[in-house]
Amino acid sequence: MPKTVAERADILPVLGEVFREHGFEGASLSLIGARTGLGKGSLYHFFPGGKEDMAVAVLTEIEAWFATRIFKPLREDANAARAIADMLRAVEEYFKSGQRVCLVGALALNDSRDQFAPRIRGYFAAWTEALESALIRAGHGPKKARGRAEETLATIQGALVLGRALHDPAVFPRILARLKKRLVGD
Amino acid sequence: MPKTVAERADILPVLGEVFREHGFEGASLSLIGARTGLGKGSLYHFFPGGKEDMAVAVLTEIEAWFATRIFKPLREDANAARAIADMLRAVEEYFKSGQRVCLVGALALNDSRDQFAPRIRGYFAAWTEALESALIRAGHGPKKARGRAEETLATIQGALVLGRALHDPAVFPRILARLKKRLVGD
DNA sequence: GTCTATAGAGTGATAGAC
DNA sequence: GTCTATCACTCTATAGAC
Numbered sequence: 001m002p003k004t005v006a007e008r009a010d011i012l013p014v015l016g017e018v019f020r021e022h023g024f025e026g027a028s029l030s031l032i033g034a035r036t037g038l039g040k041g042s043l044y045h046f047f048p049g050g051k052e053d054m055a056v057a058v059l060t061e062i063e064a065w066f067a068t069r070i071f072k073p074l075r076e077d078a079n080a081a082r083a084i085a086d087m088l089r090a091v092e093e094y095f096k097s098g099q100r101v102c103l104v105g106a107l108a109l110n111d112s113r114d115q116f117a118p119r120i121r122g123y124f125a126a127w128t129e130a131l132e133s134a135l136i137r138a139g140h141g142p143k144k145a146r147g148r149a150e151e152t153l154a155t156i157q158g159a160l161v162l163g164r165a166l167h168d169p170a171v172f173p174r175i176l177a178r179l180k181k182r183l184v185g186d
Numbered sequence: 187m188p189k190t191v192a193e194r195a196d197i198l199p200v201l202g203e204v205f206r207e208h209g210f211e212g213a214s215l216s217l218i219g220a221r222t223g224l225g226k227g228s229l230y231h232f233f234p235g236g237k238e239d240m241a242v243a244v245l246t247e248i249e250a251w252f253a254t255r256i257f258k259p260l261r262e263d264a265n266a267a268r269a270i271a272d273m274l275r276a277v278e279e280y281f282k283s284g285q286r287v288c289l290v291g292a293l294a295l296n297d298s299r300d301q302f303a304p305r306i307r308g309y310f311a312a313w314t315e316a317l318e319s320a321l322i323r324a325g326h327g328p329k330k331a332r333g334r335a336e337e338t339l340a341t342i343q344g345a346l347v348l349g350r351a352l353h354d355p356a357v358f359p360r361i362l363a364r365l366k367k368r369l370v371g372d
Numbered sequence: 373g374t375c376t377a378t379a380g381a382g383t384g385a386t387a388g389a390c
Numbered sequence: 391g392t393c394t395a396t397c398a399c400t401c402t403a404t405a406g407a408c
Contacts, residue, residue, distance in 0.1 A: 023296040025211035029388055040390085040391080050389065105344075106295045108351035109287050110209040117353070124351045147364055150348065151341060154361050158291075158344025162336065165294035165310045167303070175340050178333055192377075215398060225379045226399075232377090236398065 008046045008057070011036045016058045020101045023110065024055055052115060055107075059119045062104060066127065074130035080137035081184040087131070088180050091156060098163035098172025105157045127153055138184065152179055194232045194243070197222045202244045206287045209296060210241055238301060241293075245305045248290060252313065260316035266323035267370040273317070274366050277342060284349035284358025291343045313339055324370065338365060 014036050018027045029040060029051065036043070047053035070087050077083035095102065104123045107116050128149050135145035155175060163171035180186060200222050204213045215237065219225060233239035256273050263269035281288065290309045293302050314335050321331035341361060349357035366372060 023209060023211060025209060026296065028386080030386080040388085044388095044390065048390095101295050105347045105351070108347050109292045109295065110212065111350070120351045121353060124348060128352075147360065150357065151345075151361050151364055154344030154348045154357075155337060155341045156344065157347040158340030158342065159337075161291045161294050161343040161347070162310060162340045164297070165291070165306045166314075167307060171336065171340075174333065175337050178337055214396080216396080224377095227379055227401090227403095228377060230399075 006036075006038060006042065006046075009061075011038065011046070012058055012061045015054050016062070016103060019055060019058060020103050020106070023106060024051070024113065025110075027051070052113070055116065056119070059104065059107075059116065059123075063119065063123055063126075066123065071126050071130035074134040077134070080134045083134050084131070084138060084184050085180060087134075088176050088183075092173060092176050095160060095172065097169055098160055099169060101164065102157060102160055105160065124153060135183070140183075148183070152183065155179060192222075192224060192228065192232075197224065197232070198244055198247050201240050202248070202289060205241060205244060206289050206292065209292060210237070210299065211296075213237070238299070241302065242305070244289065245293075245302065245309075249305065249309055249312075252309065257312050257316040260320040263320070266320045269320050270317070270324060270370050271366060273320075274362050274369075278359060278362050281346060281358065283355055284346055285355060287350065288343060288346055291346065310339060321369070326369075334369070338369065341365060 015032065018032055018035050021027075022031065029043065032038075032051075032054070033040060033043065038046075043054075044050065047057065049056075070090055073083045074080075074087060077086075094100070104120055107113075108120045108124075111117060111120075128146075131149040131152060132145045135148055136142050140148060156179070159172045159175040162175075163169065201218065204218055204221050207213075208217065215226065215229065218237075218240070219229065222229070229240075230236065233243065235242075255276055259269045260266075260273060263272075280286070290306055293299075294306045294310075297303060297306070314332075317335035317338060318331045321334055322328050326334060342365070345358045345361040348361075349355065
């Protein structure tokens with residue numbers, strides 16, 4: 001008896017975790033089926049394009065989350081320094097202190113799947129620009145803000161890699177704390 | 187007519203590139219066969235343990251390269267500031283200005299393959315310690331050196347992710363230049 | 373004859389597509 | 391749940407160096 005009522009939106013978070021944990025290639029349909037509790041039929045009903053379709057849907061959801069929770073405040077908050085500190089806090093929570101990997105970053109390293117490239121680029125471009133805007137408003141000097149934004153994003157991504165590699169849950173929060181000091185003082 | 191004489195060491199660089207470009211899961215044996223020009227017989231002759239064996243061999247070669255070219259000078263060069271600058275230069279060249287990905291970092295993000303974990307951790311631990319040592323000798327203060335080494339490695343790894351994501355070959359060299367300024371002045 | 377490097381047909385299992 | 395392609399891997403059979 002089918003019809004347990006699932007919605008596309010309900011399974012996106014699960015899909016995201018599976019892709020994060022196993023990568024795109026490593027996330028097999030049977031694994032996805034097991035984790036979502038859905039048969040292949042349902043999966044192809046929700047995502048006619050198969051696995052790539054699923055990954056694109058997950059990326060779209062991630063983009064939307066970051067756009068409203070991170071990029072928008074960075075661009076619009078009157079208190080730019082606070083927006084930057086909030087970003088670092090949100091990032092620490094989102095990536096569960098480094099226990100959770102950045103799916104967009106992980107896909108960037110393993111491309112060869114060109115379909116994801118524009119979304120991956122868009123995510124990091126939007127983040128860089130939003131942070132640059134906040135840095136300028138926080139008094140960082142328009143000339144230096146761009147480079148600092150770029151370096152900050154690199155450090156966040158790399159901190160996820162390093163924390164994971166060293167199996168040390170203290171690494172990610174520690175590096176974020178250093179970033180905070182440098183960007184907004186304290 | 188067999189016997190064209192290949193050696194294990196000769197195909198390691200090719201294997202490294204295939205794993206870098208496609209990831210561990212994405213590097214199929216047929217792809218590996220095509221890229222190395224070797225049949226399965228030869229591949230399994232050199233690497234009886236199959237794909238994992240190949241990846242371990244590549245990681246071992248990478249470790250050795252970094253140990254002699256990067257870690258040793260960092261620990262031993264009497265001129266520590268020069269050793270750090272040399273490290274940044276070597277890294278820029280090794281990763282081909284960001285066009286080439288760090289296999290160790292990429293594997294760290296996609297683990298679930300626990301066999302690689304100790305090697306991955308060893309690589310980053312050795313790098314962190316060597317850089318910390320050089321920073322201390324360059325006058326960075328023992329208390330701060332550790333954190334700076336950690337953050338530097340994260341920034342390098344993240345710069346690879348970001349450069350790749352943005353498809354901008356200028357990103358990686360630009361971030362390395364900022365690192366150099368901060369670490370050894372200029 | 374033995375050892376090393378080779379090729380590739382053939383194995384069962386499992387992948388993703390539908 | 392059925393399909394076909396492809397997966398990692400095994401095995402037998404080679405040729406040439408010693």
